[in-house]
Amino acid sequence: MSTAERGKVRVEKGRYRLDGKFHYGYPNDPIWNEDGKLMGVTNPRDVTHVHMYGGEAPFFEGLGKGKLLGTCCDNPDCEADGSIFIPFRIHCPDCLGKNTIVDMTDTARKGATVHTFMTTERTGAFNTLPKPIRFVNVEFEGVPTILMGYLSVGKPEIGMKVVPIFNTASPTYTILDLSWVPDGTNESEIPEGFTF
Amino acid sequence: MIKFSDKQLKIPQMQRPVFLVTGGMSKFGRAVPEKRTEELVIDAFVEAAEFIDKSSAELKEYIHSCYYGHFADHFGDQLLGEALIHDRLGLDPLGNVGIKTGGATGGSTLWEAFKAVASGYSDCVLAMGWERMDEVPTDEGNNYIASAADKDWETPLGHIYTGYYAVMAQKYWQVFGKEEESFRRTMAEIAVKNRGYARMNPHAQGPMKITVEDVMNSPVVAYPLRALDCCLMSVGAACAILCDEKTAYELTDNPLMIHVAAGSHTLRVADRRNMEIPLLPNESPDQYKDLGDRFPGGDRYPGFTGFLAARMAAYYCYRMAGVVDPTEDLDLVELHDAFTISDIQTYEDIGIRPYGEGRTYVESGDCYHTNPHTGKPGKLPSNLCGGLLGCMHAVGATGIMQTVEIGQHIWGRWAEMHEDQSKWDRFGRTKPADWTNLQVEGANRGLAISHAGVGSHVTATILVHPDHQLERN
Incomplete structure (x- = not known):
């Protein structure tokens, strides 16, 4: 076909x-x-399957615009009140109330560190990432969850400061539009189509 | 911080005791092109019937409802495969249901079967699990397995489930293993042990006589994990028959009491929030106050280093069976050694060792059939069938196979089921000249852990000889 x-x-x-x-x-x-x-x-x-993003659509659309969106529970009666969720959760896992979308881009640029990582040459069928794949699990200050993504430049280490880059030139509208590079990486080093 | 309510932490109270009467399994292999899945399922069922000197038709007359564990429809390219198997087993018009909880599917199938008997719905049930992972190339198989991760947030990242797990392994390796060469060797020792035990098991697909150096020189999958640190991809089936007390003693004079409990945690590791460590009966509230001092970075629980689902399965099941200290109260275990490092993590989650000290279970020699340091029986032998590293991981069958293996030790019939030359011949396998009887002498209580992926589902199954019950705590 x-x-x-x-x-x-x-x-x-x-x-x-x-x-x-x-x-x-x-x-x-x-x-x-x-x-x-x-x-x-x-x-x-x-x-070809058809798949809807539903309430997560703003997250995947945001990546193509250079935005990293999370969500926040602002239900004063909930124990999770004030908790920021990234990965983006449409509903609070505790009270099941609708979360509010928050822009985490600046937070990610200022204070993202590698919680853990892995590097592998092995992939499953349909992989589109260049090998070796470098997964990084990124933690943000004040956020209880840890986001998984991939590193596009350098060798990952626990504690490494990283910043997000976004596929803004020709977005795929998938999680692959978000990647990470070590803090201090030059624009010339990042993959084609990606921007800080 | 996550908190749990008293209602959520209630220890299950079953309506009546449940017994394991018999079990059976097929040959396990990376590929079994000569047989359809239903043939493997029937092989397992026939072995279970013969184990208690019944014909298949006689055993079927007792069964009232059926529980089928099958993880991935994609692999077999057959939706509702459970209905097909049910039909081929000739068990119409009995009620039946399919169960799928990833790598824990076998254990979850026992969990459902257990509850059906305990509730009084059925007096005798079939728990049957299988997987057929040989009908797609390995990389497509890896994609299917990765499809059990979050399809929007994780699967596109390499389509490789091992990678989603490897980030947890990396964290444990650095925080609790402290990147020590000695820890890396301890991981390798598990692969040597389990693949070596698989040599004595005619059902096993991956027997190997190897050394620590062989493991440490095998190809890197995702450092620190190497090829020989990782489990098998398999084809095969296993089954168990569970009954109430009256029916159990009609079928056999030697049934075993069975307890099954389950826990869960987020599908994405990313979503795990901090919490206090739920304590097992052999732990104290102050025990982990200095965990972060002893292991910098280890104070985030469960973080990327612990499996809350395993902890909760043990939390419920130990109290159901009266187990206080698993090393003292149990005689053997079958653990979900998908990776050598996750085996070590599980020692801590289920209380064989405290958090941070899992490696000592291996290094002490306690986990061996015969302790290599003392020449005496290991205190709590693990994975004598070869585990997922050496025997198989035919996902839907795995947790059932583990439980049947433990049963055969408690029944004192392990050698009978593993030594017979005709079985080795039937499976087309060569019995090693140094075949060794791994029967755990005097075994009365054992535990099997069935675990899904990065820890979304875990079950704990405890078998107890009725004459050696513990007081429920």
């Missing part, structure tokens, strides 16, 4: 409008053993 044929979706008046191909089947092949005995068949196909 070519990229041009691949299914596209719009939402109009609360309904999905689908154009193009969302699934494509191929002829199957038999599987034989070395003695010429039939063992099974392959089942090839391509499928």
Whole structure:
């Protein structure tokens, strides 16, 4: 299935409008053993899923605009009152009230450190990140949660100060639009399409 | 800070005791192209029936409801595979349900089966688990496993679940392992031990006679984890039959009491907030006050170094079974050694050792069948089947396989089920010339831990010989 044929979706008046191909089947092949005995068949196909972000949409749209958004519980009757959640949580996990969106970009630029990390050459199918992958789990001052992302420049270490960079040139509207680099990294070192 | 209410911390009180009557398992392998899943499931069921000298048809007459553990429909490319298996087992018109809790699916299946008997709904139930992980290439399998992480926030990051776990391993390695060479060797020792025990198990897919150096020289997956620190990807099935007391003694003269409890924690490690450590019966409130001083960075609980779900499963289950100190009160354990380092973390979560001191369980020799330092029986042998490192991780079957293995020790029938040359021949495996009987002599109580991924679900299953019950605390 070519990229041009691949299914596209719009939402109009609360309904999905689908154009193009969302699934494509191929002829199957038999599987034989070395003695010429039939063992099974392959089942090839391509499928495009449709997935809605719902209340998290502002987060993923914000990344493409260079914004790191979190949320905050501001229910005075809740034990979590004042807690900031990043990863972005639509509802407070304690009172289940609707959280308020807060812009965490400046906080991330001023005080983000690597809580832990890992580096690997191994990936699963469909990976698009360059190898080796460097995961960093980033903690922010005053935030009880720790965000997972990937480092684009340098070698990760626990305690390292990092700053966010954003894929603002051609956003994918996924978590991959957010990356991290060591504090002090020059603009010339960051991946193409990303900005501070 | 997270707090839990008294109602949430209530110790489960079952309506009646529940017994494990029998269990069975298939051959486990990375690939089993010669058999369909239902053939493996039937292999497990037939072994369970034969274990108590019943025909399959006779055993089926007792079963009243069925609980099926199957983690990933994607792998088998068959939604509602549970219905297909139920049909092939010829168990219509009995009620049945599928259970999936990631790596803990096997344990969770026992949990549901246990509650069905304890409540009085059924007098005899089947808990059957399986997984078929050989019908996609390994990298696509890794993508499917990674799909059990948060699909928007985690899966796109490499599509590799090992990576989501490895960040936790890295933190534990630096904080509690202090990046010491000796700690790295202790991790490797677990891989050597478990893969070595797998050599004595005809069902096991990954037996290896290796050294600490072999593990430490194996390819890096995500440092400090190397290839031989990581568990297997498997195909196979395991089952257990649970009954009330009356039915249990109709089927066998030697059933075992079973207790199962479960805990959970956030799917994303990222969401974990600080809390006080829930204490097990062998711990004191002041015990961890200086944890952050002794292990800088270790004062955040559970953070990235502890598994709250494992702690809570043990919290409930120890009190249900009367266990105070697992090392003293239990005779053997089967732990979820998905990675060598998570095995060490689990020693602490379930109270075999205090937080920060998990490594000493290995270094003391307590975890061995025969303590290598003293030549005497290990105090609390672990993973004598080979564990997930050496035996298998056919996800939906794993927690059930662990429990059946413990049962065979308590029944004193471990050698019978592992030594028979015909079984080695049937599985196409070569019995080692130095095959050793790993039966734990005098075993009366054992524990199995079934664990999902970075710790979203964990179950604890305790088997007790009825003549050796502990007083509930």
